[in-house]
Amino acid sequence: MQQENRAGVPPQRSAPPEEHLISMAEKGPFCSAACTCGWRGPARRARSLARRDAAAHQEA
Template identity: 50%
Template sequence: MYVQRTEEVPQTPATPVSSGHEAMTVERGSFCTARCSCGWSGPARRSRDRARTDAEEHSAAP
């Protein structure tokens, strides 16, 4: 599961997934990055869809 965040939108808590990870996407300018509550951060991407996929893949990892 992921939560999309932007600098303009107030941050809202997300429901943690069963693996204990709370993955989300954060937009900064024209780039989007997947981040997790465990400290993991994916690469900055122009494709929001790919950043969401990065977040989902990380959340599904054991």
């Protein structure tokens, strides 16, 4: 349950950061990229493909 402020309005989510910071994560044989804006790339077996997904996201 969300907490409400005195005006009865639930708190709002903060805006995503304007700068896109990409991180790479490995889980078992898979690698995926994620961004601070909320974007997540698909899990890939090849790190090079995950890096390519991240580069394409930053260009967009």
